[in-house]
Amino acid sequence: MLVLVAAALGGAVYWWLDAPMRLAAPTIDLSIEPGTSPRALAQDVQDAGVDVNPLFLYAWFRFSGQARGIKAGSYELDATITPRRLLSKLVRGEEALRAVTLVEGWNWRQVRQALARADQLKGDSTELDDAAIMTRLGRPGTLPEGRFYPDTYTYSKGSSDLAVLQRALRAMDKKLEAAWQARDPNLPLKSPDEALILASIVEKETGRGSDRPLIASVFVNRLRSGMLLQTDPTVIYGMGERFDGNLRKRDLLTDTPWNTYTRAGLPPTPIAMPGRGALLAAVHPAESRSLYFVARGDGSSHFSATLDEHNRAVNQFQRRP
Structure with a gap:
């Protein structure tokens, strides 16, 4: 009898792990701050709008042995998400990425406008003048015009626009240096x-x-x-x-x-x-x-x-x- 009960419980657990969880909306944004404990994370998942028992979810995190591998970040959950897929996504760090494109031939004014319109990009540069922005990027005294490489840059929700600019600045530095060396x-x-x-x-x-x-x-x-x-x-x-x-x-x-x-x-x-x-x-x-x-x-x-x-x-x- 105990064997049958154990088998039934085991089957229920496996069914639960692979059963899609109900969401309060078609997609749910889940943000995990650095240092969040597995127990707090399980509660955050429920609070974000996922219909799941946080105690069960916490137990799954611990039982899996992968709880320490969960990565902070911004994630997007859809109607196909299951407890097993959720943990896999969090351990792999499969964040929901947005993108902003800086177009060849744009001037600096157009770059700033594009960053201001970018979805879920934190506008840390909004209140800064050009000199302050370049100082924050480690290039004091350099004018910003033409210093950023035109490309498409991906970022996670809540990332700073200064981080995008830093990547574009470094990309232009590398492209320009390579071109100059081969002149x-x-x-x-x-x-x-x-x-x-x-x-x-x-x-x-x-x-x-x-x-x-x-x-x-x-x-x-x-x-x-x-x-x-x-x-x-x-x-x-x-x-x-x-x-x-x-x-x-x-x-x-x-x-x-x-x-x-x-x-x-x-x-x-x-x-x-x-x-x-x-x-x-x-x-x-x-x-x-x-x-x-x-x-x-x-x-x-x-x-x-x-x-x-x-x-x-x-x-x-x-x-x-």
């Missing part, structure tokens, strides 16, 4: 920072990967010959929020530190976040004699070595009736 030896660039500035201009001038090395060559050729870069994206950047979508002649003549129609050489900072393609183009420009380019209207550009040729291309591609 063409005769570039008229004095530092990785100048390569980053040039890459940001290339990024904003075209979205077509095949054109980037040629566009970089135009600017490199101009730097070598002492010509003004005369690139519209730098003027637009210098205008900031005053830019209304239309670039006028008076804007090209209005001096700012970023106006490459009025000032020689590279602007003082990047104007956007360059991606890998723009970084590589900046340090490996195409071999060409081109000094000018004009958009064809299909996303590509026409390149010219002389002003006369450029003017003909402008008439062909920009002044068509």
